[in-house]
Amino acid sequence: MAPTRSKSRTRTYDSAKTRAAVVAQLDHVHAAVSDLTPGQLALPTRLGEWTVRELAAHLSMAIGSVARILKEPEPSKAEITLLEWPLGAAPYAAGVDEYTRALAADNDPVELLDRTAEEFLRLLPEQRGERLVAARTGAMRLDDYLVTRCVELIVHTDDLVAATGVEIPYDRQALAIATRLLADALAVKAPGGSVEVRVPPFAVVQCVEGPKHTRGTPPNVVETDPLTWLRLATGRMTWGEALEAAAVSASGERADISGLLPILS
Numbered sequence: 001m002a003p004t005r006s007k008s009r010t011r012t013y014d015s016a017k018t019r020a021a022v023v024a025q026l027d028h029v030h031a032a033v034s035d036l037t038p039g040q041l042a043l044p045t046r047l048g049e050w051t052v053r054e055l056a057a058h059l060s061m062a063i064g065s066v067a068r069i070l071k072e073p074e075p076s077k078a079e080i081t082l083l084e085w086p087l088g089a090a091p092y093a094a095g096v097d098e099y100t101r102a103l104a105a106d107n108d109p110v111e112l113l114d115r116t117a118e119e120f121l122r123l124l125p126e127q128r129g130e131r132l133v134a135a136r137t138g139a140m141r142l143d144d145y146l147v148t149r150c151v152e153l154i155v156h157t158d159d160l161v162a163a164t165g166v167e168i169p170y171d172r173q174a175l176a177i178a179t180r181l182l183a184d185a186l187a188v189k190a191p192g193g194s195v196e197v198r199v200p201p202f203a204v205v206q207c208v209e210g211p212k213h214t215r216g217t218p219p220n221v222v223e224t225d226p227l228t229w230l231r232l233a234t235g236r237m238t239w240g241e242a243l244e245a246a247a248v249s250a251s252g253e254r255a256d257i258s259g260l261l262p263i264l265s
Helices: 015-034 052-070 090-106 109-123 142-164 172-189 226-233 239-244
Strands: 132-135 138-141 195-199 203-207 221-224 248-251
Touching: 015 052, 015 109, 015 142, 015 172, 052 090, 052 109, 052 132, 052 142, 132 142, 138 142, 142 172, 142 226, 172 195, 172 203, 172 226, 221 226, 226 239, 239 248
Parallel strands: 195 221
Antiparallel strands: 132 138, 195 203, 221 248
16 A cells, blocks of 8 residues: 655656557547447536546547646746646636537537647657646646646546446546546645545545544445545545445544545545
8 A cells, every 4th residue: 555645745747658648548538438329428427517528629628738837837836736736726617617528519529639649749759747737726847737637547547437327547646646636635625634535555544633544454444445535526426425335434433535536536
């Protein structure tokens, strides 16, 4: 199991592995969308009024944003850190929704993903990871922004699977990155050491103010699998639904973290 994260340690991500994870998961999404019928593209999703077609367009937009912001001037200074990104995305949801609908209405989703993959592979290799980019939520390091793209890809791959019933692979590295980032964001949102949240095999974090665990079995433990954690952290599943489905275990009087969820919405 991964070591517990503490307040004094910030997780780092290997640049080459992150870039490879984005490419791998984008390939999985592209292959799946390419095989969808018009009827499947018209299916509803769990994302409000979006259809599968709009979900595919959004994925193209989310990864295509890398190429777009790399063409813009480099910002003079960073405005947000990686761990601030999940907690600051909500105010931009309306704009994302509007742009996604327009993109889906005017473009074929497979052609969109074709162009997205081509631009990503053409523009990214020569870019240094420390380069600042003007992300929607604020200027941040390119390597950090690519970590957020893994979250977008994995979470929305799960949305595609839920909507279509099609089996789509999850790149292990991309899944690990998404799991770790949202687990670490929970520890930032509710700092402390009284509850240990375990998402094997990728992440263990301590959070919530109160008596801190130092050795042995912690008195308050939450444990779940990566996909369930991502659904909880993004509001795709409620705490009650996860408990009822036995998809999460929670022991200890402080182990109910429902009030801290979702992390990213």
